Amino acid sequence: MAESRRRSGWFGIELAVAALALGGLALGFSGIRVSRAQEEAEAESNPDIARQVTVIGIIATPGTKTVDSGLVFIKSQLDELLPKHGFRLLDAQSKRIVAPESVTCNLNNGYTVAISLVKSQDENGKVELRCELFQDKARQFSTLVKTPVNQLFFCQRALHDGSQLLIGVGAR
Amino acid sequence: MRCDDVIRELAVPTDERDSTALAEHVAQCPACAAWAKRAVGLDRLWKATRPPEPSSEVWDGLWTRLAPSLDVPILNELETVAPFVPSQNGSSAKSEMQPMPPRPLSRSRPRRWVAIGLIGLAQAAAVLLAVGLAWRGFTPSQPTQISHLFDSTSPASASLLEDKESPRLKLVSITVPSEGFPTVVDEGRLVVIHLDAKPRKILLPIFSSHSMFVIQAEGQLPTVVDLTPEGMSFEVNDWYLGFGAVEELANLKVAMKE
Numbered sequence: 001m002a003e004s005r006r007r008s009g010w011f012g013i014e015l016a017v018a019a020l021a022l023g024g025l026a027l028g029f030s031g032i033r034v035s036r037a038q039e040e041a042e043a044e045s046n047p048d049i050a051r052q053v054t055v056i057g058i059i060a061t062p063g064t065k066t067v068d069s070g071l072v073f074i075k076s077q078l079d080e081l082l083p084k085h086g087f088r089l090l091d092a093q094s095k096r097i098v099a100p101e102s103v104t105c106n107l108n109n110g111y112t113v114a115i116s117l118v119k120s121q122d123e124n125g126k127v128e129l130r131c132e133l134f135q136d137k138a139r140q141f142s143t144l145v146k147t148p149v150n151q152l153f154f155c156q157r158a159l160h161d162g163s164q165l166l167i168g169v170g171a172r
Numbered sequence: 173m174r175c176d177d178v179i180r181e182l183a184v185p186t187d188e189r190d191s192t193a194l195a196e197h198v199a200q201c202p203a204c205a206a207w208a209k210r211a212v213g214l215d216r217l218w219k220a221t222r223p224p225e226p227s228s229e230v231w232d233g234l235w236t237r238l239a240p241s242l243d244v245p246i247l248n249e250l251e252t253v254a255p256f257v258p259s260q261n262g263s264s265a266k267s268e269m270q271p272m273p274p275r276p277l278s279r280s281r282p283r284r285w286v287a288i289g290l291i292g293l294a295q296a297a298a299v300l301l302a303v304g305l306a307w308r309g310f311t312p313s314q315p316t317q318i319s320h321l322f323d324s325t326s327p328a329s330a331s332l333l334e335d336k337e338s339p340r341l342k343l344v345s346i347t348v349p350s351e352g353f354p355t356v357v358d359e360g361r362l363v364v365i366h367l368d369a370k371p372r373k374i375l376l377p378i379f380s381s382h383s384m385f386v387i388q389a390e391g392q393l394p395t396v397v398d399l400t401p402e403g404m405s406f407e408v409n410d411w412y413l414g415f416g417a418v419e420e421l422a423n424l425k426v427a428m429k430e
Contacts, residue, residue, distance in 0.1 A: 056417045073417035077362055080399050094422035128355070141367040143394045144354035150415050153357045157367040169230050170415045 007117065026124075049120045050098045051127055051171045057090035057107040058166040059159075062125050074152065074168070081154060082164060102130075105167070109159060122141045122146055127171040131155055173197045178204045232373070264383045345388045355396050368393040 038055050058078070059073065064086030067075055071087050095103045102116035112134040119128035126146040133141045133155070140157075147153050147170070155167040173181075173193050178201070181189050198208045357363045376387040 052419065054415070054422050056418050056422065066224050066244075070417075070421040074414040077414065080362055080401065082317065089421070092418065092422035094419050106331055128354070131365070131367075141392070141394070143365060145357060145365065146354055147357040148359045151357070151359065152415055153355075154362075154364045156364050168418060170418065172415070172419075 014020075050096045051116055051117055051120055052094060052096045053103045053117060053129070053171045054092070054094040054169070055103050055105040055113060055115050056092040056168040057105050057111075057113065058168065059088050059090055059108060060085040060164040060166050061088070062162060077152070078166070081156070081166065085164070087166075107165060107167075109165075111157075111165060112137075113155070115169050117171070118144065125149075129169065129171065131167070131169060133157065133167075145169070175204055179207050182207050222347060343386050343388065345390070353393055355394065360400070361398055362400045364397050364399055366397070 040071055058081045060078070062082075062085050066086040066088070067078070068087060068089040068091075069120065070089050071078065075087075075126075078085075090106045090107050093103050093105045095101075097103060097117050099117045099119060102114045104112060104114045114132045114134065116130040116132070117127070118130050122128050124146070126148055128144065128146050131141075131143055131145060132139055143155075145153060149172045150170065152168045152170040157165045157167075159165055173190070175197075178194060178197050181194055182204075198204050355363070355365055371390055371392045373388065375389045376389065
């Protein structure tokens with residue numbers, strides 16, 4: 001009798017824990033969606049809103065399979081970009097900026113990348129960024145990119161030693 | 173519909189075309205029916221023989237052949253072109269006009285054939301240009317980069333567009349900044365922009381009823397590749413989680429430096 005009461009007690013506790021876990025997950029996902037919806041609504045109401053712009057510099061070396069632990073979350077994308085390459089993180093920067101401010105990331109071989117916010121939100125809801133690549137302070141390349149929020153895009157440049165410079169950029 | 177309108181629609185179809193009226197007119201008018209037949213044949217030929225995007229060597233070769241011909245009188249006379257003053261709002265665009273010396277009037281038949289050949293060559297350049305742009309899949313979202321050259325308030329453009337009684341041939345060289353062609357990334361796509369693109373050159377002949385000029389545009393345009401695996405796109409939440417992880421990594425780096 002006491003045994004069956006103890007069992008039903010444990011079952012109740014397990015049920016409560018499971019319900020809490022499920023509730024937490026549901027709340028977490030809805031939180032993500034709500035915060036994203038809030039960000040989008042905020043950006044729509046104010047086109048000069050600040051954006052959190054993130055830049056990472058990665059060196060991709062052919063023939064190796066080593067991937068920095070910090071890059072495992074985007075490994076599937078990196079493998080699509082450059083299969084059979086190892087990826088090493090050079091630098092990562094993230095800053096909340098308003099147009100026309102920029103985030104600068106220092107890379108190897110004298111390379112620097114500067115990402116400037118041109119427009120917080122264009123007519124299609126995308127963030128407009130200017131990407132400028134410098135080598136020893138001389139501008140090598142400049143291009144404009146319109147990208148959705150919360151999504152990375154990559155810039156790539158071949159280096160003389162056969163490795164590739166990858167620059168991941170995103171904004172939210 | 174009038175025959176003129178029908179022929180224009182057949183040559184350069186517009187979004188506003190009234191297909192029913194067009195079909196009715198073509199059914200009743202043998203001349204326009206012949207035009208329609210030729211247009212279909214041309215389309216078929218173009219689809220079958222469409223060339224790949226020309227390389228920079230092809231452009232250079234085309235330009236080498238075209239440039240010496242620019243001083244050939246097209247119609248009745250050729251005037252020296254007034255010096256070109258760059259527009260004040262064109263800070264990133266280099267603009268220059270190459271003056272051409274006046275030549276004696278010539279109405280000889282070979283000259284006319286040269287002129288026809290030149291126009292044909294320029295039309296080929298226009299086709300190549302259209303192919304190049306179509307192949308790239310870009311829409312210049314900043315037309316002002318070029319259109320300021322033809323702003324009617326600009327003294328330079330006045331020298332281009334005024335005085336329609338004097339036919340002439342001109343050359344305008346511009347440097348197109350790569351920012352004139354923004355890359356648009358769609359949701360869920362894995363896009364990579366190659367930053368080591370070589371400078372590219374395009375020619376754009378502009379015809380009007382009394383004159384012709386050629387725009388030579390040169391610029392460093394990035395090569396953009398969509399590497400999203402076929403038949404799938406990265407889920408928004410995948411990107412969101414990946415992006416969040418990268419952002420955390422960046423914040424950690426910033427905190428460690430401080």
